[in-house]
Amino acid sequence: xxxxxxxxxxxxxxxxxxxxxxxxxxxxxxxxxxxxxxxxxxxxxxxxxxxxxxxxxxxxxxxxxxxxxxxxxxxxxxxxxxxxxxxxxxxxxxxxxxxxxxxxxxxxxxxxxxxxxxxxxxxxxxxxxxxxxxxxxxxxxxxxxxxxxxxxxxxxxxxxxxxxxxxxxxxxxxxxxxxxxxxxxxxxxxxxxxxxxxxxxxxxxxxxxxxxxxxxxxxxxxxxxxxxxxxxxxxxxxxxxxxxxxxxxxxxxxxxxxxxxxxxxxxxxxxxxxxxxxxxxxxxxxxxxxxxxxxxxxxxxxxxxxxxxxxxxxxxxxxxxxxxxxxxxxxxxxxxxxxxxxxxxxxxxxxxxxxx
Numbered sequence: 001x002x003x004x005x006x007x008x009x010x011x012x013x014x015x016x017x018x019x020x021x022x023x024x025x026x027x028x029x030x031x032x033x034x035x036x037x038x039x040x041x042x043x044x045x046x047x048x049x050x051x052x053x054x055x056x057x058x059x060x061x062x063x064x065x066x067x068x069x070x071x072x073x074x075x076x077x078x079x080x081x082x083x084x085x086x087x088x089x090x091x092x093x094x095x096x097x098x099x100x101x102x103x104x105x106x107x108x109x110x111x112x113x114x115x116x117x118x119x120x121x122x123x124x125x126x127x128x129x130x131x132x133x134x135x136x137x138x139x140x141x142x143x144x145x146x147x148x149x150x151x152x153x154x155x156x157x158x159x160x161x162x163x164x165x166x167x168x169x170x171x172x173x174x175x176x177x178x179x180x181x182x183x184x185x186x187x188x189x190x191x192x193x194x195x196x197x198x199x200x201x202x203x204x205x206x207x208x209x210x211x212x213x214x215x216x217x218x219x220x221x222x223x224x225x226x227x228x229x230x231x232x233x234x235x236x237x238x239x240x241x242x243x244x245x246x247x248x249x250x251x252x253x254x255x256x257x258x259x260x261x262x263x264x265x266x267x268x269x270x271x272x273x274x275x276x277x278x279x280x281x282x283x284x285x286x287x288x289x290x291x292x293x294x295x296x297x298x299x300x301x302x303x304x305x306x307x308x309x310x311x312x313x314x315x316x317x318x319x320x321x322x323x324x325x326x327x328x329x330x331x332x333x334x335x336x337x338x339x340x341x342x343x344x345x346x347x348x349x350x351x352x353x354x355x356x
Contacts (some may be wrong), residue, residue, distance in 0.1 A: 068196070068236065071108030073326050074313030078302055079273065082109075084195065084234045086306075087227045087270060089202070091241045091261055092277035093248070097298060098240040100322045101277060102200050103130050105238060110168040113195035116188045117168065120176045120204035127170060130322040135162050139320045169194070176205040178225055189233050197229065201240035202267070220266030227270050241267055243276075254283045258303050274304040279317060298324065 067081030082088065092098045099122065106115050119127045126144075133140035136159040138152045148156065169192065171184060181199075188194045199205070205222050230237040243260045256276040261267045268274065278301055280294040288294055298317040302310045314327035 066234075068109055068112065070105060072300070072313065072315060072324070074315070075275075075300055075302070078309060078311045078313060079305060080308055082236055082238075083272075083307065084236050085231050086236055086272040087223070087230050088236070088238045088273040088275065089241050089261075089267055089271040090238065090275050090277065091243050091256060093243050093256070093282075095282060096277040096279055097317055097319070097324065098277060099127075099130065099200055100134070100317070100319070101324055102198050102238065102240055103127075103134050103322055104324050106168055106196075106198050107131065107134055107166065109196050109236075110166040114167040114169065114188075114192050115196040115198065116185065116192075116194045117170045117198045117200070118181065118184075119170065119172050119200050121200055122172075124170055124172045127172075131163075131168075132156070132160070133320075134322045136160060137321055137323075140322050141320065167192075178205055178207045178222055181205065182225065182229065185229055185233075189235065194235065196236045196238065199226065199237070199239035201242060202226075203242050216266060220270075223266050223270035227272075254278070254280075255299075255301065256303075268304065271304060272306040273302065276301040276303060297327070 066085075067083045069076050070079070070082055090098055090101060102117070106117050109115050117127070122130075129140055129143045132138065132143055136156050138148065138156045138159075142148050142152055143156075169188060185194070185197055202222065203219070207218050207221050226237050226239055229235065241261055243256055246260050247254055247256055255278050258268050258274060260276075261274070278299045280288065280297065280299075285294055288297070296316050296318065298315045300313050300315060302312070304310065315324045316327055317324055
């Protein structure tokens with residue numbers, strides 16, 4: 001194979017009439033073809049051999065786990081954890097808090113394993129602001145405007161040390177090229193031992209393998225590549241995804257469903273888990289079916305779970321701090337006046353032992 005590759009490369013470089021754009025196009029096609037050719041089909045194994053290998057692995061790794069906790073108790077109870085080799089898609093309409101949830105997951109997961117965060121939508125500075133707000137409890141708006149109150153400045157300086165505990169690497173790419181993305185992932189996996197890759201967000205990625213009129217085929221290809229990265233490298237890949245406008249156009253229940261994913265067939269098929277973010281107050285719903293206030297409430301809807309059950313869990317969304325927190329049912333089981341509820345959800349002196 002190496003000889004064929006070199007021969008094709010020499011043939012491309014030997015053509016003096018092609019311009020830079022044509023040369024680049026030929027080289028990209030060659031890379032794509034070599035990637036396909038390099039995917040070797042392995043010999044089949046008997047079930048006896050596979051079970052025997054599995055039992056030996058379980059015995060050798062007793063007490064060790066191939067999954068991670070998300071940091072949200074309710075979600076972990078449903079999923080049993082986030083497994084290496086999985087592609088997890090987090091979907092939501094604009095304004096639901098997809099990036100905030102990714103920030104929270106990255107912050108928590110990077111305490112135990114190296115995390116690579118791709119931001120195609122936000123700049124590095126904008127994302128850094130959100131991480132600072134989430135980790136310190138200082139208002140993101142005040143950080144962005146560099147307009148901190150004395151207590152916020154003190155809090156920021158006191159808590160920013162928590163960044164040292166995170167193995168988190170952030171990269172910004174304007175074009176979202178799949179080829180460049182794969183190369184960067186492999187580089188960081190090899191050099192830094194990255195175990196979690198976060199993509200914000202899937203529809204910002206692009207590929208030259210399909211034309212502009214074949215966006216669904218392009219998304220299908222991108223989704224497969226994300227899954228291949230997870231499976232081949234035994235890493236966890238988490239990607240945010242936009243939802244179609246069908247949610248807003250649907251009367252009554254606005255809770256998202258799998259068919260609301262843009263290019264839903266490809267994403268739904270490729271993902272191991274699909275989690276939707278739903279905030280009822282976004283749609284003007286002030287109370288839930290039990291009469292409790294929906295202010296700051298967010299539901300995580302696990303609509304697909306290839307390796308387990310589906311279900312919902314409830315969180316509190318503190319938008320000013322780019323932070324999701326576990327929902328405290330004990331707080332909601334009593335009746336508080338608005339001032340007391342605001343104090344509970346927005347304490348003036350955040351606890352130093354906060355999870356993020």
